[in-house]
Amino acid sequence: MELSWLGETLHYTDEGATDDAILFLHGLGGNANNWLHQRRAIAEHHRVIALDFPGHGRSTGTSVPFGQYAAAAQALLDHLRVNEVSVVGLAMGARVGITLAARSPRRVRRLTIVNGYLELPPREHEKRVELYDLLLSPGGAREWAQLLLEGMGVSGHAGIARGFLASADRIDPAHVNAVFHQVDGVDQAEEFRGLAIPVQLIVGERDQLVPTSSTEQLTALARKATISRFPDSGHLPYLEDPATFNRALEDFLHSQAASTDGATWDTAPR
Template identity: 85%
Template sequence: MELSWLGETLHYTDEGSTGDAILFLHGLGGSANNWLHQRRAFAEHHRVITLDLPGHGRSTGTKVPFRQYADAAQAVLDHLRVNEVSVVGLAMGARVGITLAARSPRRVKRLTIVNGYLELPPREHERRVELYDLLLRQGGVREWAQLLLKGMGVSGHAGIARGFLASADRIDPAHVNAIFHQVDEADQVEEFRGLVVPVQLIVGERDRLVPSSSTEQLAALAGNATITRLPESGHLPYLEDPATFNRTLEDFMHRQTAPSGGTSWDTRASQ
């Protein structure tokens, strides 16, 4: 399906039953197809919506700045007349979800952040900038992809690695680099601190892209987040172990309240 928005074309999917709606938002360089396991599983009892964010997948809009990505997601929800939705976002997609939840706490019922962060420690920040600036070098895309795979902790999953390398050959390097820097420069600390919706943090403990200090910052700012740590997963737990990921998400969606007293509910999922 597609929607005309600000002169661009947004591609999205709308599947499943008339149950509670879930919006899945992919990470930088990804697409709605990243969520195929979740689309199939959750569509049995939920309305499942995915979106190719501007300039990603089949959506046009490589000139659309990151700060307008939430506008694009909101436009799709408006078009589909979705009044209440749970939002699930990976990394960059989680940052989009934070803005959606901050703007529309009556529409966004809950927010799940998968391996997300707001800020990185200085040295880790420098390494990340160096990694993404490889995209602007002659022949740097393959080196970037290999290093990113290693950092994501998914090199042991041959199918995921092959798919990621194939998708890396199709990206617009300059676009991915530009959006990385825009996300990196976006200050969403106060926006996240002010959220009034229940927050879940899903952390793949083999992920080396998001340091523990960044997860701790999110937990501290949220005050009473539900944190689930997946010891056998890296940056892409929804692909690495979809059954555990889906169960973790479903449990959160059916939990009526977040833990009280400003204390996070921090657990490790059995896999």
Template identity: 50%
Template sequence: MMFDWGKQRLHCTDEGTGPPILFLHGLGGNASNWLHQRRHFSRTHRVIALDLPGHGRSTGVDVSFREYRDAIEATLDHCEIDQVSIIGLSKGARAGLSFTAHRPERVHKLVIVNAFLHLTPEDRRSRLELYELLLRPGGLHVWGDRLLRQMGVREHTAIWRGFTASLSSITPTHLHSVFRELVDIDQRPELQNLRKPILLIRGEKDAFIPPYCVEEMSAICSTSEVLHLSDSGHLPYLDDPVRFNKAIESFLLGEARTPSAISAG
């Protein structure tokens, strides 16, 4: 469905009935990335998947990351949802965290998949160098190939082909602009102040997100638990959707547990 948000138009999918879940994609993605999860969870939940501003069918390439939380609230208002559980990947997870910190009463549980809340100076520099490729002639495909390798999904043929095909719909300057904004925002204080049940998912083959990121998040958030997926990279919802869905389902249906680190592989 499409709906107005100020001067912009936002798109989201709305499927199923039951406790509401909101899926938020990563940088350059869209609502269709969550197709496996939408099919699975819509049997027992109301599933909303949002195209964040400037992504998919949503307008707003000039919308800042800080405004994404307002787009999330507008989506919940449009769908008449008071409280929701949020599952976000990378940038989408950070948008979900920003919204949760801003409007905690509207979030039941939060799942953060392969995200950084801050980077060391060296990691910041190396990732900025990668995204600088987007501004060079012919750099889009070089960026895409290097990113796939860092994300640990290059060997998954279907993911590689789908990602490569999606490059034609990407606006390189938009991705570059959003990423530069992201690397300069430290969201650790937002996480530290939360008292919501939070599941942190780490794909062990993901070299784009440094391992210290999830360790640090777990240490500063007393209500979090960590799931390590030894055979997955940056996109566990695609490379092993059955295991990913079971983990999310267990977290959503179960009671809040004491902080723990769980390995699955």
């Protein structure tokens, strides 16, 4: 499905039930198909919407800055006449979800952050900048992809690795590098602190891209937080262990604890 927005074409999917909507937001360089396992399973009981951000997947708009991604998501919800939605975002997608929730507090009822962070310790930050700047070097995109696979802790998953490397061959390296630096320059700490909605932090403990200190910062800033830890998963638990991921997400969406003020729950998948 397609939506015309600011002269660009946004691709999205809209499946399942007619209400109880969930919006899935992919990470940097990804697309709506990253959530296929969730779209197939969760659409049995929810309306499942997934967006290709501008310049990603089948959407046009490589010139659209990261700062407008939340506006693109909001335009999609307006187009679909979705008044209330739960948002699930991976990394960059979670950053968009934070802004969307801050701008539309009555529309976003819950937020799930998958391996997200607001800022990195200095040395980790330097390493991440070096990694993404490889994209600007001749032949650097392949090295970037291999190193990112290792950092995500998913290189041992042959199917995921093959799919990721195939996708990496189709990205625009300069665009991904530019968006990375735009995301890196955004300070969302106060925006996140101001959210009054329940927040779920899904943490893949084999993920080397998001240090423990970043998760601790999110936990400290959140008013209402549930932490779901995946000890055997890395950066992409929704692909590595989709059944457990989907169950943890459903538990959060329907938990009474998720609507209780001023507390944090730390859970492990069953």
